[in-house]
Amino acid sequence: MELRLEENPVAVDHGHPDRLHLTLHAGGVHWLADPGTGSYVARELFWYRSTLAHNAPRLDGQPQPTGDATCECFDEQDGWAWVRGRFGNVARTVVAGPPAAYMVDVVELTGREFALLHTLALEAGKVLSLDDLIQASDLVVEASTQAHLREEIAPKTLGAGKDLVVLSCGGLLGRQDWVDLAAAKRCRILVPSAAIAGLDGVKGASVGAISAVTMETRKPPRGLVGAPWIEQQKIDLDAITHETLIFEGTATDACRAFPANVNVVAALSLAGIGPEKTRIRIFASPEAELNRHRITVQGEFGRLAIEIENVPSENPRTGRLSYLSTIALLRDLSATLRVGT
Ligand SMILES: NC(=O)c1ccc[n+]([C@@H]2O[C@H](COP(=O)([O-])OP(=O)(O)OC[C@H]3O[C@@H](n4cnc5c(N)ncnc54)[C@H](O)[C@@H]3O)[C@@H](O)[C@H]2O)c1
Numbered sequence: 113m114e115l116r117l118e119e120n121p122v123a124v125d126h127g128h129p130d131r132l133h134l135t136l137h138a139g140g141v142h143w144l145a146d147p148g149t150g151s152y153v154a155r156e157l158f159w160y161r162s163t164l165a166h167n168a169p170r171l172d173g174q175p176q177p178t179g180d181a182t183c184e185c186f187d188e189q190d191g192w193a194w195v196r197g198r199f200g201n202v203a204r205t206v207v208a209g210p211p212a213a214y215m216v217d218v219v220e221l222t223g224r225e226f227a228l229l230h231t232l233a234l235e236a237g238k239v240l241s242l243d244d245l246i247q248a249s250d251l252v253v254e255a256s257t258q259a260h261l262r263e264e265i266a267p268k269t270l271g272a273g274k275d276l277v278v279l280s281c282g283g284l285l286g287r288q289d290w291v292d293l294a295a296a297k298r299c300r301i302l303v304p305s306a307a308i309a310g311l312d313g314v315k316g317a318s319v320g321a322i323s324a325v326t327m328e329t330r331k332p333p334r335g336l337v338g339a340p341w342i343e344q345q346k347i348d349l350d351a352i353t354h355e356t357l358i359f360e361g362t363a364t365d366a367c368r369a370f371p372a373n374v375n376v377v378a379a380l381s382l383a384g385i386g387p388e389k390t391r392i393r394i395f396a397s398p399e400a401e402l403n404r405h406r407i408t409v410q411g412e413f414g415r416l417a418i419e420i421e422n423v424p425s426e427n428p429r430t431g432r433l434s435y436l437s438t439i440a441l442l443r444d445l446s447a448t449l450r451v452g453t
Pocket residue numbers: 254255256257258260279280281305306307308371372373374375376379427429430431434
């Protein structure tokens with residue numbers, strides 16, 4: 113169990129109205145999370161900066177004003193620990209005990225004036241099982257792993273007749289049975305452009321004849337850590353000092369070899385000439401700060417070249433454009449004016 117009560121003075125903090133924010137991670141589950149930094153980028157994610165989203169106490173429905181929180185006391189004895197912090201009239205005491213099994217969170221309003229006190233912990237709803245969550249949803253966005261998509265998310269979501277947006281789209285390759293299931297259940301499988309641009313052009317081109325689709329991907333070596341191909345080939349990423357070709361093959365093989373790194377080529381192949389004909393070369397590039405993809409398409413329409421440099425998100429394997437593009441796809445679903453193929 114990891115438990116953290118935030119009481120930083122505002123001057124040394126990151127400027128969020130989140131004094132007395134509580135984080136709880138236990139038994140492999142992030143029960144109360146710090147929503148993190150994705151929220152600095154997209155306006156739609158600004159809510160995650162807020163007092164409530166940070167599971168910090170809020171008075172009278174207003175975000176916290178600026179000011180410092182203080183730690184009033186803390187102690188640890190015989191495996192039990194407790195801490196008490198204060199921000200203005202609000203005090204928060206958290207007690208945790210052995211064997212990582214108990215946590216008590218007490219939020220007190222200590223002022224004389226009546227005020228409406230909110231915290232997310234006090235308001236926290238029940239945790240739904242995946243089945244119940246799918247039933248309660250109109251649409252499911254998968255941003256997990258190919259294995260999770262295969263084993264649970266796709267069969268359960270499509271089986272329930274709910275639309276499914278897939279980020280781990282390498283897991284879609286060869287799964288005509290899921291397309292058939294979606295058709296039978298009258299729902300859809302949607303694949304955002306995510307880390308690349310230009311799928312609109314590739315789709316247009318594929319209405320006519322395409323002779324070749326090739327992709328080159330360059331990633332900092334740390335963005336390839338843990339991939340099955342790296343482990344099988346015993347590639348020492350730390351020893352790579354200059355740009356090195358580490359894989360060349362079809363989209364099908366690449367998605368097996370790098371299931372968490374090059375889902376992007378699966379989307380490209382599905383938009384174009386399929387995973388057996390779409391080819392990719394993957395480079396580990398110590399000079400690269402950014403994830404770079406270069407796509408070339410040749411066909412009766414002419415020639416298309418797309419180059420993109422993606423700023424990584426908190427996850428070095430995943431570029432920020434991936435989630436921005438997913439938000440754009442969700443917006444398009446209800447847009448009255450849609451631009452792009
Ligand atoms: N198509 C694209 O262009 C594109 C772009 C970016 C990311 N992706 C893919 O999207 C997926 C998500 O990317 P990310 O950066 O958010 O990954 P991430 O590793 O940051 O997050 C994945 C989350 O899924 C959770 N998870 C995994 N298995 C689970 C299970 N069985 N039950 C419950 N939770 C589970 C993990 O705990 C983690 O929190 C990856 O497969 C990635 O390769 C695709």
